[in-house]
Amino acid sequence: MTSALNLSPTNLVASGVQRAVYFHPTDRTKLIKVLKPSTKMPRRNNFNGIVDRWFPSTRLRQIRKEYSEYLRIMLGHPEPEFRAPMSHMFGFVSTNIGLGCLTESVLNADGTLGQTLGAKAKAQTLSDHDIDLLNDTIARIFANDIRASDMNPNNFVFGHRDNGDGPGQEECVLVDGFGDIHAIPVRSMGKWSNRIGLNDSCERLARNTKLTWHKNTLQFSR
Template sequence: MLKLSDKPVIAKGERQHVYAHPDDPTLLVKVPQPGTFDADGHLPDAGWLTRRLRRATMYKGFLREFVAYLELKAEHQDPDARLPISAVHGTVQSDLGLGLVYERISDPDGSLPPSLKELMDSGRLEAWHVTALHTFFDTLIAHHVVVSNKNLKNIIFQTEGPGHGRFVWIDSFGCKQSIPLRKWSKRLNTRRLEDLRRLFVGRAEGALGRGSKA
């Protein structure tokens, strides 16, 4: 069992806390925030029918991300393949509950990369980041990646050198539709991703226009 209760939270999601893996610096552990689930692993607002049809609704996001990564990795098994989503390694028991273990993506100095929102808000966004953002969405479309929401915090930018790097989707990927139409249809998923591209690129270009570096 991993002991995380005496470790600092290094990132927060809507319902999760993220910790550095205490035994492996290349990994992170995501656990539900305290008070967000009951003894059976259900979200507090999960209705009776949902509880009957689904087990442990608090962890449905974990399952969705693991399945999405497994399916994508099965199609790209080259060890050097660079996927547009973070690698998911499975689950681990911790003193804070069941955790999802996934890849720690780091900048060259070892720090956690900024999200797209952080780049925009801090004024560090440059024009070449927007070019990289287009490349990122091209990759998502080519790999038929299904994403679950439009949160600018869910993608991070990993710097790989001066004027060079890549975006990675780190949270809320995989299909959450009851009838997985976008998972079944690449055409429908491409349409959704193009809508997200316009939204994300539009906000990034707006940030540049407000005074980020050009």
């Protein structure tokens, strides 16, 4: 029987409403996302909060949708040169605080965690190079018909992923929010419906980062 990984507060990377994210205790290139106990979640009176309380299984639905989308894309692109615009997922691991989803981390050259698009936009440090990296990722999301339902600025991270021989090329990675998580899976109806949804997501992303979204070219600019 495999012993559970011990996740300590010192390894905590981020804490959202639903999940807490930790560095893997022995592998800096990996992150572990753990679903928070429902008793430790803040009480929210919006639609999502009410659904969580009355239908707790919906919290697991988001994880299933995330893995389903990852499998759909990766099984459709077995070629080794395929560059997935979203973070790779490696299954589940047992931890001292619950079952964890194992995923890759996006790191700076010095080994620290990469910055999010949201952090760069807030600090007004978003460079033209960063926008080029973001546009490259957005282009791959559209080209591969990836269903990304939560493209908020904090779900895009700049940095390097491990390619087996060390840090790979610098890029912008969608680390969360992919999968058709909506109650009515409109984006799964076809490429046309997903494209409409992606355009709407990019327009919101532009507003939240003070960028301009060009629907005709599917690119951002200042």
